[in-house]
Amino acid sequence: MSRRRKRRPATPEVEARVQQMREVVRAGALDRPGVYRMISPDGEIVYVGKAKKLRTRLMSYFRAEYPAEKGARIVREAGEIAWDYQPSEFAALLEELRLIKRWRPRLNVMMKRDARHYAFIRITRGPAPKFQVVRGAGNDDHGTYFGPFHGAHQLEDALRELNDALGLRDCRADQRMHFADQVEFPVAPPRTPGCIRHEIGRCLGPCVAATTVAEYRSRFDVARQFLDGADDAPVALLRSAMEASSDALDFERAASLRDKILRLESLQDQFARLRFAVESLSFVYRVAGWGDDDRAYIIRRGRVRAELPAPKDAAGERALAARAAEIFAPREKAALTVPAHEIDELLLLSSWFRKFPDELARAEGPSAFALDKSA
Ligand code: SF4
Secondary structure, eight states, X not given: OOOOOOOOOOOHHHHHHHHHHHHHHXXXXXXXXXXXXXXXXXXXXXXXXXXXXXXXXXXXHTTOOSTTSHHHHHHHHOXXXXXXXXXXXXXXXXXXXXXXXXXXXXXXXXXXXXXXXXXXXXXXXXXXXXXXXXXXXXXXXXXXXXXXXXXHHHHHHHHHHHHHHXXXXXXXXXXXXOOTTOSOOSSOOOSSOSSSTTTTTSSXXXXXXXXXXXXXXXXXXXHHHHHTTSOOHHHHHHHHHHHHHHHTXXXXXXXXXXXXXXXXXXXXXXXXXXXXXXXXXXXXXXXXXXXXOOEEEEEETTEEEEEEEOOXXXXXXXXXXXXXXXXXXSXXXXXXXXXXXXXXXXXXXXXXXXXXXXXXXXXXXXXXXXXXXXX
């Protein structure tokens, strides 16, 4: 038996508004790619969407039968629908993302299928930074994030091993720190830490003046280099401890150390895969547009760095090559730190090219433009 509730009659005022919007769409919207905004009677943009066929999508809102359906909920909140055509579905997707970031419409926020189901590693600020697993990139646009990853729990387990191996803290972000080289302590350093990790040798103890700022920082930098694939020290430390345990016939400890190594290696593996995904999203992507409005997108490390009209002649090709060379030439740190405000775009591009691998296959890599530059 259907569990759907029966359609609840809308008030005559709402019904009239919906009918009026329907007529506007029917009279004016074309089946072209575009973005649309649902605007409430008091002028608030309540929802932003995109469509490959704008008219078809907008008309579908008026066919929603049940109040709980997404389309019905959106259209009943609106008093006006406005739209802009875009040259392609890809362009519409990018524009939708930009508009959502700009306006943060409340129905998009409620219904959004965004980065929240991914996990990220966030680096906190301050003299004793720490790694923190977070779901979604949050609104901290100045934060530094590694990711996205699947599996927050495995990520937490692996980070625990990394923190233990290097003596990094994992306590609350606002835990008060007392470094040994702080000249004056506004508050006397406590004699015992807020947890036992320092007592059992798993934390350097920045909360009890047991380490200096420089020592903590250098351990933290090793951890970051490990995540970047540039330093294997945490695994090497555990491996030599495992070998020592094995030589001492302490096989239980050796087995536990082996499991820790496996967790760390799987973390490094996740980073290597992410690095590959980010690095492989560097190319020029030409997209045929409606009415000959073709575009060329210069994408580097999973973010659109420039959008140009696609060249129609040799001079246009030279201009595109020059711009591409300018964007691809500077060395960029290979670290997987993605500014929070760019994560949505990275996710959008990787999902687009996963969905349409043929599009990825025809994109032109940076080397093509390095050659063109000298031509
Ligand atoms: S020993 Fe201190 S700094 Fe280290 S994790 Fe525990 S409370 Fe945090």
